[in-house]
Amino acid sequence: MRGGLNVLALAIFWAFWRATPPQELEVWDLTPSRLIWYLTITEWIVFTTGTPYREIEEDIRSGALASCLSRPVSYAQACLAQWCGGMAFRLPVFAVIGFGAALGFSGAMPLTPAMLPVGLISAVLALGLIHLCHLMIGLATTWTGSAAPLHWIWQKGLFVLGGLIIPLSLYPTPLRGVAELSPFAAMLSAPASLVIDSSREHAEMVLTMQTAWLVALGALAWLIDRAATSRFTARGI
């Protein structure tokens, strides 16, 4: 079903960008092909993710967390490892669906073969950032009782400030500044922007930004994991 939604969204926006006067896009050095490939990449990342925070929420609510804490591995690391397994399956599946549709609509991806591995690395870094956020959102169940509201807010932030539909370069200046400073840009807009600007300089900037946010969010996730574990062990599950 997600694959169907993916193709439907691409079809709608392909029609939209083709109907947009070319001169409106050329000002921003954009074409319908680049825009649809941009959307393909952002949707690829979003659909590959799913809603893994719900597993942590359920573990905490049901008390199954006790079984997880009784193992000789970190619960957070075990979750991330398990999600990597799911991601390893969904990533190529949604790539086939999304890229296949985009190829059908617009033709070849505007990314040089040499940049394809960079694009893949950037996508994986983006997924790492998103999964760290899901880990923190899931662990927030410890205090909030339900992670769904927090996830809803975060997801809207991701879609808007992460540039799900259109590149951040098209945003009005104040909003663009806020978006580019937020970690959301590293999750969606940054990897997708490689199909718009596939220069080496831009790729280095994207990977550096993503790595920096990975370190920052990783540290934050570690702190939240410690706080949540302390709360479990003090109050029980």
Add this chain to the structure above:
Amino acid sequence: MLTGILVPSGGHAEVAGLVPWDDRRMLARHIGIVFGQRSQLWWQLPVRASFELLGRIYGVERATYATRLALLVEGFAIGGFIDRPVAQLSLGQRLRCEIAAALIHAPSILLLDEPTIGLDVTAKALLRDHLDAMSRDAGTTVLLTSHDTGDIERICERVIVIDHGSLLMDLPLARLKRDFLRQRTVTLVTGEEIPALAMDGVTVMAVEPYRLTLAVDTSKVAIEALVAAALQQLTVRDLTVENPPLEDVIKAIYRGEIGDPRSAPTRAVAVPV
């Protein structure tokens, strides 16, 4: 608390030489845990896959894992459904798999939290037999919490009775039953159609044709004396002496009818390896 999942507000405990809440992850390699009402298996996966995952999590070597798995499959009779998803198993089947999973890494101590809850009589008996055999053959220390005294009677050698966090009793099971409830039930099958026996300390519970059931207060009359009197006065064809069920003993402890509830010394709980 003994698994390290909960940090106590005070006191000290050691399990396998480790303080649980300080060394939780290290302790996890020495203990196996089964929560009767929570599963540690992966619900959608076949049981075998869960065992495989746990073997890798605990770092069990491949050759050792294969040998141990074969022993556990045979010991717990789970070969018939080991390739079935956990979600498709009955409660009794799942619990046997849970215990086998908890033993994949050969822990020296197995902690069981209400392992027979929800099981029917047959499944309970089967599980208890497995646990009893395992603790005797493999020498695994079994620490069991249960509200079912049948579990305790079948599996345990030592009983600790706790009420609202206070230690009421800590004794070998046999001594608990022998010393703390001075009543036995004696059933006589006699040649007399309406048997009768009167003794101080003996209460007639039931009289049926050729059968007499007596409640004996052993603080007033020894069983040997009762048997001697019965043999003198009646034609005894069969004789049964039954201990009181452990449940009655536990009830009496909680009601304060047995011993001095506060005379048991307070001491750190240590589970010997």
